[in-house]
Amino acid sequence: MTANLLEVDDLDPVRLRSILDNAVAWKTDASAIPPVLAGRAATALFQKPSARTRISIEVAIATLGGHPIYVRDEEVMLDKRESVEDVARTMASMCAVIAARVFDHHILERMVAVVDVPVVNLLSDTAHPCQALADLLTVREHFGDLEGRRIAFVGDGNNVAASLAYAAALSGVELAVASPEGYELDQHVVDRARNLGSAVELGNDPYDAVRGADVVYTDVWTSMGQEDERQQRLRAFTGWTVDAALMQAASEHAIFMHCLPAHRGEEVAADVIEGPQSVVWRQAGNRMHSARALLVDLLSGED
Secondary structure, three states, X not given: OOOOEOOHHHOOHHHHHHHHHHHHHHHHXXXXXXXXXXXXXXXXXXXXXXXXXXXXHHHHHHHOOOEEEEEEHHHHOEOOOEOHHHHHHHHHOOOOXXXXXXXXXXXXXXXXXXXXXXXXXXXXXXXXXXXXXXHHHHHHHHHOOOOOXXXXXXXXXXXHHHHHHHHHHHHOOEEEEEOOOOOOOOHHHHHHHHHOOOOEEEEOOHHXXXXXXXXXXXXXXXXXXXXXXXXXXXXHOOOOOEOHHHHHOOOOOOEEEEOOOOOEOOOEOHHHHOOOOEOHHHHHHHHHHHHHHHHHHHHOOOO
């Protein structure tokens, strides 16, 4: 059966650790990177524009010896010009991997159903697994380990928080998610993460969440596709900015993380994201290192 990554829980703890081990090793020694895509191409399909995601996946493919094919939605017009299934079959007939950044998670599931090459979720409305891999890599690099670390996610219980919950469950990380009422992490995500072994805490007070945290993490209040909710969300998230006072409530050694892009003065204060506790640029760079290790994992099971 072909390996895919639509959400972090498609992995298990052993595979996740192996991916992180390889990401660390190949970041240190590029000569050890296996050319698993040598002479082959990989599709990177984007319904949503991106900076880090596009750069990271294209560089990852190239450094594995492959040729990245960037495809915009207006070129294929999923379910308008051609069905998702027909586009996926065409890509799979010429490419070794399909990586896609989509609005609707179901699009990825439809691709998986009709192709026999790995499908990678670069972002959907419910999940952002590649971001979670980079997050764990960043925490591990900074602290030297993951087991028992505490991450406090402050803000919208969105796709980033969901994937982070599964990643925490598979790596022995404690996760506290604090959100305004009505913007909490979906209960089915919490239940699934807990079933995987995670100590996920939910709350409506950011100070409770960050107490004792090794990592304080936030994301934008209004994600792409939610623009019509912006004013409502700005009102709901008033007082939820990660600022110096909130960082001081965390552990003395706490670091700040953000998946970017950041809106300074909204979800994070400028002096925090630019301050000495911020590791967001290492976190951004780790998108490529973790994506490369993931691709090797997915391709390693080929016949």
